[in-house]
Amino acid sequence: MQTSLRLLITLTLLGFIQPLWALSGPQQLEAFLEDLTTLQADFEQTLQQDDEASYTSSGVFYLKRPGQLRWEYTAPSEQLIVADGDRIWLYDIELEQVSHRSQQAALVGTPAQLLSDQAPINEHFLVNDLGETDGLNWVELLPKGKESQFASLRLALNDNRLRRMEMVDNFGQTTRFVFNNIQRNPTLDVTLFKFTPPPMVDLIGDL
Numbered sequence: 001m002q003t004s005l006r007l008l009i010t011l012t013l014l015g016f017i018q019p020l021w022a023l024s025g026p027q028q029l030e031a032f033l034e035d036l037t038t039l040q041a042d043f044e045q046t047l048q049q050d051d052e053a054s055y056t057s058s059g060v061f062y063l064k065r066p067g068q069l070r071w072e073y074t075a076p077s078e079q080l081i082v083a084d085g086d087r088i089w090l091y092d093i094e095l096e097q098v099s100h101r102s103q104q105a106a107l108v109g110t111p112a113q114l115l116s117d118q119a120p121i122n123e124h125f126l127v128n129d130l131g132e133t134d135g136l137n138w139v140e141l142l143p144k145g146k147e148s149q150f151a152s153l154r155l156a157l158n159d160n161r162l163r164r165m166e167m168v169d170n171f172g173q174t175t176r177f178v179f180n181n182i183q184r185n186p187t188l189d190v191t192l193f194k195f196t197p198p199p200m201v202d203l204i205g206d207l
Contacts, residue, residue, distance in 0.1 A: 025137035031160040039063040040183040048174045068193035082195040089195040098197045100205035
């Protein structure tokens with residue numbers, strides 16, 4: 001019995017037997033999305049072009065599935081993005097300007113669609129396992145729709161939680177998110193996902 005146990009431990013350490021809890025990146029992504037109803041996290045966002053960081057911002061992110069999102073940018077300037085299930089609203093507080101458009105058209109092939117939509121991942125994305133780097137399991141998602149504004153999405157997970165996200169758009173720019181203080185399925189106020197344009201602001205949008 002002891003000999004068998006020692007052999008099992010040795011094989012596991014040598015990598016011949018994969019521990020049951022060592023989930024791949026795609027498996028962790030599925031586990032993260034399974035039974036996900038709400039999410040709250042702090043984020044730091046960096047827009048990078050030509051391998052040089054060009055712009056960094058931070059704030060708080062809220063999610064309520066299906067179809068509702070809220071991004072509150074607090075630094076370096078205040079902006080608010082609200083997806084209410086029908087339209088996406090972008091409020092630039094400094095410019096006193098609100099723009100809006102159809103949510104269905106705006107989210108196609110984006111991380112927001114992945115997080116807010118309850119459809120299977122492979123309905124909208126091709127999924128590639130990129131393996132583990134620095135304790136994070138990376139997954140690459142390639143949008144299936146030609147109308148997507150992004151060429152690829154890379155997600156980093158551990159402990160079945162989303163830690164980082166990288167988006168490469170069709171112009172070659174990379175936007176990176178790092179998530180902290182992640183709360184899974186917290187109780188969120190429904191008013192977070194409602195937006196009414198303030199009076200005396202410029203309103204720009206489509207039908």
